[in-house]
Amino acid sequence: MTDHCDAVLRLWGRQLYERQSEPLVWAKAVLQATGRPPTALAAAMSGRLDALADVPSDRARLLFRTVAELAANLRGDGRYDADAGTRIGPLALRLGELEPPLAGPLGDALGHPPDGPASLVTVHAVELRGNRTTRLRAIDALLEWAELGHPQARAALSEVASDHRTQDITVWTKTLNRIALFGDASLEPGLLRALADTGHRGVRWSALACAELGFRRAVPLVTALLEHPDPMVREGACEALGLLEEHTAVPALAARLNDETDWVRSRAARALGEIGGDQALAVLWQTMTERRNPKAGHLASAIAAFGPPVVDGLIALTTDPDPDLRALVCRALGSTADDRALPVLERLAAHDLARTSLGGMVATAAKQGLRTAHRIRARTAPPA
Numbered sequence: 001m002t003d004h005c006d007a008v009l010r011l012w013g014r015q016l017y018e019r020q021s022e023p024l025v026w027a028k029a030v031l032q033a034t035g036r037p038p039t040a041l042a043a044a045m046s047g048r049l050d051a052l053a054d055v056p057s058d059r060a061r062l063l064f065r066t067v068a069e070l071a072a073n074l075r076g077d078g079r080y081d082a083d084a085g086t087r088i089g090p091l092a093l094r095l096g097e098l099e100p101p102l103a104g105p106l107g108d109a110l111g112h113p114p115d116g117p118a119s120l121v122t123v124h125a126v127e128l129r130g131n132r133t134t135r136l137r138a139i140d141a142l143l144e145w146a147e148l149g150h151p152q153a154r155a156a157l158s159e160v161a162s163d164h165r166t167q168d169i170t171v172w173t174k175t176l177n178r179i180a181l182f183g184d185a186s187l188e189p190g191l192l193r194a195l196a197d198t199g200h201r202g203v204r205w206s207a208l209a210c211a212e213l214g215f216r217r218a219v220p221l222v223t224a225l226l227e228h229p230d231p232m233v234r235e236g237a238c239e240a241l242g243l244l245e246e247h248t249a250v251p252a253l254a255a256r257l258n259d260e261t262d263w264v265r266s267r268a269a270r271a272l273g274e275i276g277g278d279q280a281l282a283v284l285w286q287t288m289t290e291r292r293n294p295k296a297g298h299l300a301s302a303i304a305a306f307g308p309p310v311v312d313g314l315i316a317l318t319t320d321p322d323p324d325l326r327a328l329v330c331r332a333l334g335s336t337a338d339d340r341a342l343p344v345l346e347r348l349a350a351h352d353l354a355r356t357s358l359g360g361m362v363a364t365a366a367k368q369g370l371r372t373a374h375r376i377r378a379r380t381a382p383p384a
């Protein structure tokens with residue numbers, strides 16, 4: 001799609017058939033424009049492609065055979081061969097350049113190609129009213145054009161995002177997943193309406209889109225979704241509140257640390273880490289020290305997100321008598337990648353052979369923490 005000319009020609013080739021009220025008449029006109037003898041024309045229009053083997057091999061042969069194949073399919077099962085159709089426009093244009101005497105007849109038979117990206121985007125916008133396959137193809141194309149900065153594509157996507165009630169769920173979610181490409185304040189009323197429709201299958205994406213665009217009026221509705229029966233929706237609500245860095249949501253997110261679904265618990269912890277602040281840290285710290293679950297890596301990562309201020313407290317916990325807590329603390333220290341954490345982890349890796357309730361050794365968790373710290377430090381080190 002980055003090559004506008006090629007994209008225009010591909011679209012033109014497809015439209016050459018789709019715009020014809022009498023496709024076989026149109027195909028015959030294109031075949032005649034190639035300058036072939038009447039016998040070849042009659043063979044092609046009767047579907048006898050084997051008879052084309054004797055047609056002279058010149059510059060017009062490929063276009064002639066492509067159109068003949070399309071005409072044969074139309075006569076046989078009435079189906080349009082999209083692959084053949086997309087080749088017709090470019091082939092005809094190239095033939096007209098190579099054989100100037102054919103350019104006029106071909107132009108009369110084919111019409112003119114679209115006038116660039118604007119025509120492409122217009123067609124894709126119209127295709128949003130087609131069948132489901134066409135709509136999905138159109139939304140993908142519009143997203144690509146929006147990424148290239150095309151204003152008409154962005155306007156078409158905004159129209160899709162403005163009313164969830166009229167959209168196929170897959171089209172809706174594909175659009176909202178890329179809301180940053182085109183979204184602005186004009187979408188707030190429609191997205192809030194979609195967010196309030198908690199029975200809609202796309203409500204998770206509505207929450208995330210509101211968060212991506214910074215719509216703070218969505219906070220009460222998103223917070224309420226933390227109690228939704230669908231864990232995917234609860235997980236999306238956690239993510240949205242983290243993106244919004246919404247401090248008032250800390251108590252509600254704290255409750256999700258007890259969610260029955262592990263990945264909702266993980267996302268709630270991550271959101272608390274993104275929100276930051278003393279209240280969020282206190283919730284995470286209390287949960288980690290009370291649960292003492294060596295598998296609760298989401299708590300370790302969330303606490304590590306608070307950075308240097310938590311390192312001394314984590315180091316102090318490495319002397320706790322509970323191996324489960326020490327193993328979890330090792331994971332958190334590794335994720336901080338702090339200079340103070342490295343010698344502590346090295347000591348535990350060498351000497352702490354106590355086993356956790358899961359059977360693993362604290363020393364193993366310390367080694368994992370060291371590997372994590374070294375990866376982070378290597379990734380963030382300034383170039384030599």
